[in-house]
């Protein structure tokens with residue numbers, strides 16, 4: 001038996017959803033919904049509400065939630081494919097799905113025993129709640145591993161907390177149900193002694209919301225904002241944030257972001273190939289140089305995909321009992337950082353080369369062969385955790401790494 005998603009795509013009603021089913025539904029949403037609105041989303045720097053509503057309608061906001069908690073329990077390779085598929089049509093939509101999934105995975109893997117966070121994930125799967133993240137902060141910028149804002153204990157039994165944090169960049173907060181943010185453990189804690197805190201709609205407020213008038217990724221709607229909120233202590237993830245970051249948040253971010261950037265690169269290459277096929281039918285002799293460039297592009301794209309797939313396999317093969325140990329091994333950190341560095345640079349290079357193949361039609365802001373949005377979106381990749389920060393980490397690690 002199937003039920004029908006908002007845009008008419010059949011989805012399996014069975015909670016034991018079959019392997020690949022989520023990807024098939026996401027592909028239909030990407031093609032029928034995200035692609036249709038991508039230009040308008042970019043033009044007006046507006047939230048891709050149609051796509052997120054369709055994902056919600058198809059219950060795809062719980063693809064990363066395990067089956068016993070009511071989600072799809074998708075394998076990681078399927079999650080990355082969904083990011084790529086959405087980003088081929090609309091990179092902002094792919095990135096929103098990726099960012100939401102990173103928060104879900106962080107809660108899932110670090111929620112401790114059965115309790116409030118378990119119940120939260122069940123609610124998320126049932127109500128299709130969207131989670132945003134707030135790790136960046138005025139004063140620490142893109143340094144994920146330092147916070148200024150802190151948890152302030154309140155309530156008679158000291159079992160509640162409140163906070164105030166001013167972010168520099170925080171995506172789709174105005175459209176999210178819930179937030180996962182980093183804070184110092186308490187007022188006395190060092191900047192690196194952080195916790196991850198979940199707050200739900202009604203518990204937090206946004207103020208002093210800035211502008212999000214950027215070059216690319218305009219649909220992620222990620223302005224600076226002052227966030228105030230309160231909650232109960234069980235909403236604080238029991239694992240220290242350093243463990244959440246090392247085991248889940250950073251690796252999953254690098255993998256899913258790379259999947260989004262791959263989506264941008266795939267669509268740019270597709271446009272270049274289609275353009276050249278049409279051109280070479282009319283003028284077979286006049287396309288040789290561009291055809292060679294296209295062949296080069298195809299190799300680059302294949303390498304980009306292969307590196308991502310290889311890191312996804314390594315991530316899936318991690319034995320959960322030794323995940324923390326494995327995550328902090330220099331070889332693991334270096335490989336994932338290299339994926340982030342190389343995918344963020346490859347996407348810009350691939351879109352640039354596709355533009356060379358197509359020529360002026362790619363340079364147009366609109367049209368079947370326009371790559372303007374792709375190029376602008378691609379340039380965000382090196383800034384999402386600045387590549388210089390990642391290179392600095394790799395440089396330090398390489399001085400102690402013993403190879404393998």
Ligand SMILES: Cc1cc2nc3c(=O)[nH]c(=O)nc-3n(C[C@H](O)[C@H](O)[C@H](O)COP(=O)(O)OP(=O)(O)OC[C@H]3O[C@@H](n4cnc5c(N)ncnc54)[C@H](O)[C@@H]3O)c2cc1C
Pocket residue numbers: 099132133134135136137140141142143167168169170171172217220222380383384385386387388389390392
């Ligand atoms: C599309 C998009 C969506 C985003 N969404 C979110 C979100 O939802 N939530 C969120 O919290 N954040 C989000 N971010 C923020 C992002 O992850 C980074 O934290 C942010 O872009 C960094 O801002 P910055 O470049 O000003 O800061 P920094 O990273 O501080 O970089 C500023 C400059 O300082 C240099 N620098 C500073 N320190 C070092 C160092 N130790 N080593 C080397 N170089 C250094 C950098 O190279 C760079 O030149 C988003 C970013 C983008 C582009």
